[in-house]
Amino acid sequence: MVECDSEYSGNGIHRTMNTPNCLAALFPTGLSAPAAFYLVVYILTLVVHVVFMNYVFAGSVYLGWMGLRRVSQPSGERHDTLPAQIIRDWLPMALSTAITAGVAPLLFVQILYQHSFYTANLLLLHRWMAIVPVLIVVFYLMYLLKSRAIDIWNPIWRAAAGLLVFCGLFFVAWSWTENHLLSVSPQSWAPMYESRQMFHITPELWPRLMIWLAGSFPTMCMLVAWQIRLAPGTDQDGDQPSRRLGSVTVTLPSLALGGLILAMAGLVWYARASGEPVVNTWKEPLLGSSGRLYVYAAATGMLVQVIAWLWIAVIGKLGALPLWLATAGGLVTIVGVTVVREIVRLAHFPDLEATIENRIGDAGTAQGFVVFVISAAAAGVAIGWCIVQGRKASAQRVAS
């Protein structure tokens, strides 16, 4: 897809990439091919991050809720649902993966939107810098929730630990969302700086958070369903020896469908909260020829997910076909929504395209892409091998 050469661009940096125009054609933003290429890489890496982030966030909500429901359990006992067991066990690794996966979009957002992203970071200094310590606390609480040591705790404290995990992650989600909204609001920058404001609360903030947070549930349910289905000892129909599977085929579809409905409600709220002038700025690019594709894709993906989860609820099994449907629908939805997010961002910011072009004029010519591709391929092989080892070990653990 990408040709590489070593033509010297004359601005102190070598030109190495000539990206085909088809990438530019994918977006309704009028970006040049190199800019569109970076946008594609950004979106793809963001999608991977979002998948893990959804698992972590929705998982923390579910665990928090289960903790509250179990406050009447005596100390020393913990009767978890199957999803809660799985989530509790995998949450620290999922957070680690989400953070690692988040490094790549964090890198590419700095290529595309450097000035606005940095400015928003600087204006939200205190909360922005609090993200790292908050995540460290969340991380250790997740390990604590996973450990046997917490079983002897008073259930109220156990529930409090679960809620703190949720609160920490909510803080991070809120800070990122606010940072994004501030980054597309340059008229707010100077007044906010002058007045030492620490918050940028706009009408779009809460519905936007609601879309992300509610939308995380279908992804978490899909991943947990796969974890149950692929666990050694589960048969081809997704039947586990556990009698609790019956409740799983009710719980997971309920959570997924509830999340989808709330996310759709959040979309309507967001459009209404944004106000007509703002909506008009992104209406045209969003409903134009290529923008429409992603809106339809997101809507179709949601519809497919609704069908898949209803199917699972009706048959009472985590069947392969409905799970694949839920997976495909989920991925199409995430990709669609992520592209729509960028289209809305670009529409918010009339000068941003020119700014990106300016930035890409330098950044788009940096060398190293071939090394990255080779390294990514090698990493894919290594990760694949590790996963195979993990599967083998799981099978052996069950067998023994």
Next chain:
Amino acid sequence: MTELFIHYYYPVNEFGPAMPGMLIGGLGILHVFLAQFAIGGGLLMCWFQWLAMTGRVPKAREFLDGYFKGLVLISFVIGALTGVGMWFTSVQIGTSTIGLMIDVFHWVWATEWTLFCVEIIAGYTFYRYHTHLSDKANMGLLVVYSLAAWGSLFWINGILSWQLTPNGWLDSGSVWAGFFNSSFWPSLVYRTAVSLTIASLVACVFINLMKDTDVADRRVLINRAAQFLWAMVPMPVVGLWYLATFPPDSQSWLQGGSIAMTLFLALAIGASTLLGLYAVFGLLIRRLYINVSTALLLVALAFGATAGGEFVREGVRKPYTIRGTLYSNSIREGDVQHLREIGSVTNDPYPLRDASAYFNANLALGAKVYRFQCSPCHTLEGANGLSHLTATWSADQLRHNIAMLQRTKAFMPPFAGTPEELEALVFFLSWVNVGRPDVWPWETTDEDLNRIRHWLDEAGTGPGSEVDVYRSNTGG
């Protein structure tokens, strides 16, 4: 041009009495220490896995179990998150610097990211499943983990060493000429040796914390872990090789030109020497047993040496953050002349946060110039405070010393503003130095401005070190 310059300006945050460098320095030292522990730890675990597989050390498996748990709980959490924190902090402290680094090296960074992914997946696979995997598979996982961890050092080392010695990148713009710069290899070898040392010392702490292990078993494990301390033996030579690649002016800061840097270098060398002597004569030759207190003390010494070394590495780049390109106040070398013509804060869109504190426009202009050009490294009355540095200077001294800033102190960047801005800065600093009175008379004559203009022209727009080169070439 104006469009470009608007993108020069960011909202500037101040951190009370702490200078911005202290924030990133503190976080950076912690992150580097933990990252190097993760790198050396991977290699050390490969060694212990081999000892376990070959039956040489019966307790090696138990050690591996505890050590890796520690590595996951410390390095995978705090180490990884302080890495993200480094980016966040870099944006706060050196916005233009991190921006330029990303522009030039983003594919290198993306390459490093692929290794992070491998590191995390291999690490967690070992962590979750090692008790159910064959020795061969476990060794495979540890090797993959170690290669990925060391590989991430390889890539980040190129970017960090480029900041000090960009070499061929300055002429050709080639990323690879900048990446494989003159300090790349000594820095890589040095950091690898440090990683092995830290891993070995931390292992001694973990060995002492193992349950159901008697002193004889611990002694065997400590003696094995201490083998990695042989890496300290060539460190003085590698260190000299590394220092030899520094630019001459950077070397001069270490040799007394900047007493703070000289002292931090002495701290790093002193701590490393003590550690090295104890490691070689105590742990390796006499095969002493050390308890947890001694092990922790040695880890603390290693941390001190790392802190000193990192401070020196950051400090010797002065007056640049990216040598030959970006000064430490985020002004590009090539833009100094332009800013002297149009004014450094003329296009700054951010108003002063405490505008009401300044009784006239000239004083406010001085405050803005201070914010843009000085506050990236200084405070007014706190750490590295300008008030402490200039309180005894007369107005004329201030004018002269700031106009010829890179000659006043060669590790300072040149002043990058108009004579009027410089005069406003002098007014602002003098006002601060006399206790910020409500009203204070200040007179500027055309002659003052002409003298400032003359001094600015005489100092030029290049770094102070160029003056030294000029002098040595002309015998001046």
